[in-house]
Amino acid sequence: MTVTTIERLAEHTDQTVTLxxxxxxxxxxxxxxxxxxxxxxxxxxxxxxxxDVPEELFEAVSRAGQESSIxxxxxxKADERAPxxxxxxxTGGRIYQLVEEYPITPKEHGPDFLLSRRHxxxxxxxxxAVLRIRDAVITSIRSFFDERGFVCIDSPVFTPAACEGTxxxxxxxxxxxEKAYLTQSGQLYAExxxxxxxxxxxxxxxxxxxxxxxRRHLTEFWMLEPEVAFADLDDIMQLAEDLVVRIVQDVLRxxxxxxxxxxxxxxxxxxxxxxxxxxxxEEASQIxxxxxxxxxxxxxxxxxxxxxxxxxxxDQPVMITHYPKAIKAFYMKEDADxxxxxxxVDMIAPEGVGEIIGGSQREEDLDKLLxxxxxxxxxxxxxxxYLDLRRFGSVPHSGFGLGLERVVGWIAGIEHxxxxxxxxxMMSRIRP
Amino acid sequence: MTVTTIERLAEHTDQTVTLxxxxxxxxxxxxxxxxxxxxxxxxxxxxxxxxDVPEELFEAVSRAGQESSIxxxxxxKADERAPxxxxxxxTGGRIYQLVEEYPITPKEHGPDFLLSRRHxxxxxxxxxAVLRIRDAVITSIRSFFDERGFVCIDSPVFTPAACEGTxxxxxxxxxxxEKAYLTQSGQLYAExxxxxxxxxxxxxxxxxxxxxxxRRHLTEFWMLEPEVAFADLDDIMQLAEDLVVRIVQDVLRxxxxxxxxxxxxxxxxxxxxxxxxxxxxEEASQIxxxxxxxxxxxxxxxxxxxxxxxxxxxDQPVMITHYPKAIKAFYMKEDADxxxxxxxVDMIAPEGVGEIIGGSQREEDLDKLLxxxxxxxxxxxxxxxYLDLRRFGSVPHSGFGLGLERVVGWIAGIEHxxxxxxxxxMMSRIRP
Numbered sequence: 001m002t003v004t005t006i007e008r009l010a011e012h013t014d015q016t017v018t019l020x021x022x023x024x025x026x027x028x029x030x031x032x033x034x035x036x037x038x039x040x041x042x043x044x045x046x047x048x049x050x051x052d053v054p055e056e057l058f059e060a061v062s063r064a065g066q067e068s069s070i071x072x073x074x075x076x077k078a079d080e081r082a083p084x085x086x087x088x089x090x091t092g093g094r095i096y097q098l099v100e101e102y103p104i105t106p107k108e109h110g111p112d113f114l115l116s117r118r119h120x121x122x123x124x125x126x127x128x129a130v131l132r133i134r135d136a137v138i139t140s141i142r143s144f145f146d147e148r149g150f151v152c153i154d155s156p157v158f159t160p161a162a163c164e165g166t167x168x169x170x171x172x173x174x175x176x177x178e179k180a181y182l183t184q185s186g187q188l189y190a191e192x193x194x195x196x197x198x199x200x201x202x203x204x205x206x207x208x209x210x211x212x213x214x215r216r217h218l219t220e221f222w223m224l225e226p227e228v229a230f231a232d233l234d235d236i237m238q239l240a241e242d243l244v245v246r247i248v249q250d251v252l253r254x255x256x257x258x259x260x261x262x263x264x265x266x267x268x269x270x271x272x273x274x275x276x277x278x279x280x281x282e283e284a285s286q287i288x289x290x291x292x293x294x295x296x297x298x299x300x301x302x303x304x305x306x307x308x309x310x311x312x313x314x315d316q317p318v319m320i321t322h323y324p325k326a327i328k329a330f331y332m333k334e335d336a337d338x339x340x341x342x343x344x345v346d347m348i349a350p351e352g353v354g355e356i357i358g359g360s361q362r363e364e365d366l367d368k369l370l371x372x373x374x375x376x377x378x379x380x381x382x383x384x385x386y387l388d389l390r391r392f393g394s395v396p397h398s399g400f401g402l403g404l405e406r407v408v409g410w411i412a413g414i415e416h417x418x419x420x421x422x423x424x425x426m427m428s429r430i431r432p
Numbered sequence: 433m434t435v436t437t438i439e440r441l442a443e444h445t446d447q448t449v450t451l452x453x454x455x456x457x458x459x460x461x462x463x464x465x466x467x468x469x470x471x472x473x474x475x476x477x478x479x480x481x482x483x484d485v486p487e488e489l490f491e492a493v494s495r496a497g498q499e500s501s502i503x504x505x506x507x508x509k510a511d512e513r514a515p516x517x518x519x520x521x522x523t524g525g526r527i528y529q530l531v532e533e534y535p536i537t538p539k540e541h542g543p544d545f546l547l548s549r550r551h552x553x554x555x556x557x558x559x560x561a562v563l564r565i566r567d568a569v570i571t572s573i574r575s576f577f578d579e580r581g582f583v584c585i586d587s588p589v590f591t592p593a594a595c596e597g598t599x600x601x602x603x604x605x606x607x608x609x610e611k612a613y614l615t616q617s618g619q620l621y622a623e624x625x626x627x628x629x630x631x632x633x634x635x636x637x638x639x640x641x642x643x644x645x646x647r648r649h650l651t652e653f654w655m656l657e658p659e660v661a662f663a664d665l666d667d668i669m670q671l672a673e674d675l676v677v678r679i680v681q682d683v684l685r686x687x688x689x690x691x692x693x694x695x696x697x698x699x700x701x702x703x704x705x706x707x708x709x710x711x712x713x714e715e716a717s718q719i720x721x722x723x724x725x726x727x728x729x730x731x732x733x734x735x736x737x738x739x740x741x742x743x744x745x746x747d748q749p750v751m752i753t754h755y756p757k758a759i760k761a762f763y764m765k766e767d768a769d770x771x772x773x774x775x776x777v778d779m780i781a782p783e784g785v786g787e788i789i790g791g792s793q794r795e796e797d798l799d800k801l802l803x804x805x806x807x808x809x810x811x812x813x814x815x816x817x818y819l820d821l822r823r824f825g826s827v828p829h830s831g832f833g834l835g836l837e838r839v840v841g842w843i844a845g846i847e848h849x850x851x852x853x854x855x856x857x858m859m860s861r862i863r864p
Contacts, residue, residue, distance in 0.1 A: 392534050
């Protein structure tokens with residue numbers, strides 16, 4: 001008997017197959033059980049007529065509560081009315097475990113209740129859909145860079161110092177000798193890697209001990225950071241745009257049932273085709289200053305409400321460039337035309353999602369970089385190794401960071417990034 | 433003028449191209465400079481005749497020390513004698529930065545000197561080769577699982593408790609409220625994920641605060657952990673074998689220049705074709721007890737010298753199964769035929785490399801698992817969420833862990849795993 005999975009049923013129409021999974025839902029009517037089976041790859045309705053299956057199986061299924069584990073053997077029938085387009089006419093099977101009183105029922109539960117049961121909540125159709133989209137985004141990102149000749153060079157998690165200030169760092173006791181800190185960004189290391197490998201990316205967990213409880217924040221999240229030697233701001237903006245278009249296209253192609261399960265508006269995603277609108281910080285500022293609902297103050301960084309206003313103006317992500325030097329990180333390259341600005345870009349996703357990418361050309365001049373480190377009151381000695389990159393074969397180079405959970409949240413159309421992480425970590429949550 | 437990279441020179445034979453990179457080596461003879469250029473994708477010899485290039489370029493190159501950054505324009509000439517098969521007949525170019533006294537010279541340096549300059553050491557041909565192989569291994573692993581319908585579900589780094597004991601955990605102050613620990617293994621979470629998604633893997637950094645300084649240990653290393661619902665030990669052994677064969681084949685196909693730069697014996701890698709020898713712990717024990725040089729004590733776990741003896745018997749990795757329950761982790765499934773053994777497997781790589789994979793079928797019976805937690809004197813309350821997986825739809829399932837740096841070290845043929853990590857972290861090293 002062919003053992004297969006729900007996502008491959010189309011290959012077995014009118015054949016008898018074995019499926020293994022869990023009871024997602026069951027309705028029984030006298031001599032009939034309807035079992036909505038899930039196996040991790042999808043959901044399918046399985047019909048058990050009393051006359052077609054062994055008596056002990058029929059009886060056992062009558063006691064099979066939500067999440068009972070089960071093997072079902074049956075014929076694959078195409079059925080347009082069925083979700084997924086197939087139904088299983090069951091002829092046999094066996095129970096692994098009968099479950100009663102599974103704690104997560106189809107009724108509404110509060111987020112705390114569900115987050116405390118994340119190991120089980122993952123089995124719900126909605127979480128299944130979001131995290132299968134996350135998987136497709138990860139694969140899309142890695143394929144995109146591999147195909148373009150980028151080399152994956154992982155930046156370390158343990159770092160001796162902060163990349164952008166120390167207030168939001170997690171501290172680790174490192175063998176009692178000294179303190180290590182968990183990385184907030186792999187960028188500085190990625191810059192060193194780019195000098196060795198040309199085009200690189202790192203993609204791993206990063207950490208921020210921010211005491212904020214917004215829908216955009218996790219203490220542990222995955223960040224993708226490509227870094228390209230000999231690339232300028234325009235190059236890296238094109239790279240970022242190409243990447244985002246590719247990710248959305250791959251998800252639309254590979255995860256349509258999941259997007260539909262989330263009732264995602266596919267039309268809005270299908271508009272992500274490239275040619276993203278671009279504007280400078282000054283242009284974006286003027287839009288906000290002219291906007292009746294904005295509280296934006298000239299010269300400040302954009303807050304979440306500002307980003308919402310700017311993103312609502314366009315169907316595609318907006319790229320905003322050339323922010324004031326004073327509000328951006330020390331390593332960003334001074335703009336050639338206006339020394340008060342830096343050659344940087346933030347990409348704001350549409351639908352009010354906000355920033356998903358931040359990048360810049362990096363300052364490659366040793367003296368300017370030293371001055372910037374001093375101006376930001378950072379400890380120059382901790383950056384001595386990084387300064388070596390400007391002493392020994394410095395070249396123009398650029399890169400950006402993309403927050404995985406924010407991108408997944410945007411594409412999946414979910415409100416809070418916590419659902420875009422398999423086991424989200426927040427200020428008051430490290431369990432399960 | 434076409435800007436290209438060294439690895440793509442074959443597409444531009446007899447054309448004029450622009451290359452951007454760094455001086456890896458320079459030899460000058462009167463009216464001639466030979467520049468070995470590296471650009472991160474490869475190495476190529478560039479020839480500058482005084483009469484063919486602008487006078488100021490020829491003069492500048494005469495002062496270009498190792499790691500000077502440079503753009504060279506020239507004609508791509510096929511040349512069988514040249515490393516890589518091509519040479520550049522330079523006609524123009526420009527200097528980004530002239531470097532003198534680059535700290536890492538072609539002479540021998542000690543490991544401490546080099547590790548302290550890891551951000552520069554990455555540029556050496558050997559490190560370039562090892563880490564490009566690492567990149568290919570990562571891509572191979574992710575492609576293998578994606579093609580087989582596995583879903584990447586990342587396990588968290590922050591965990592509330594230890595998976596296998598607490599003595600080698602790194603402790604983190606989590607907002608002053610409580611302690612978090614850095615994960616040693618994503619497995620327990622991967623098991624929960626497998627119940628939601630069927631076939632999953634996690635692949636990220638893991639941490640061990642081991643006070644050991646051997647050539648096999650890092651405090652931070654990447655681990656791949658697939659976990660498969662409805663799979664038994666045999667299934668997971670076949671999966672592990674298929675994976676290792678695929679990785680080696682992909683590296684042989686995609687990273688031949690790098691393997692040659694490392695003077696790796698390709699014939700030994702080409703023997704990795706599948707059909708790995710298998711033996712039980714008892715059979716392996718008998719071999720060691722009969723071996724004149726072994727100090728193995730019956731019933732113990734195998735040490736590094738034991739693994740060396742066992743691996744030397746075969747050209748391919750050896751899979752050793754059914755270890756005594758007493759020396760293995762609490763979650764391993766009791767062997768059906770012998771309750772003193774568990775259904776587990778260790779894969780020992782050849783050439784004295786030692787263990788690269790450890791896996792098992794997992795105990796799916798709640799009561800047996802509770803007894804095992806008690807026998808291992810672990811705090812049952814910390815595992816309550818994990819026990820839920822046996823309460824709500826428990827199914828047979830299996831998985832394994834693969835240590836990335838050990839696999840890369842084996843394939844690259846290097847002695848110490850520290851070279852298989854871009855920025856290795858060890859007991860006495862978190863810098864740069």
